[in-house]
Amino acid sequence: MKKQPAAKIGDDLRPEYDLLRLKGGVRGKYCSRATAGTNLVLIDPDLADLFPDAKAVNGALRAIASAAHSATASKRRRTR
Numbered sequence: 001m002k003k004q005p006a007a008k009i010g011d012d013l014r015p016e017y018d019l020l021r022l023k024g025g026v027r028g029k030y031c032s033r034a035t036a037g038t039n040l041v042l043i044d045p046d047l048a049d050l051f052p053d054a055k056a057v058n059g060a061l062r063a064i065a066s067a068a069h070s071a072t073a074s075k076r077r078r079t080r
Contacts, residue, residue, distance in 0.1 A: 051057045
């Protein structure tokens, strides 16, 4: 049994657009500029309910980082 050809998608491009002038574009040309200095992390929905905004997430992460730093710093002091 042969597959039927896929239905053609309607062409909604305006006739005044010259497709020959659109060639030569670079995909992702400004991607590095747009993402510079950002770090996007997706969290699970159950955690998103606990942290309503970025300020709450940052505060929790800073508290954990501070506790981890204190624990490793006190561990280093005991071994000397």
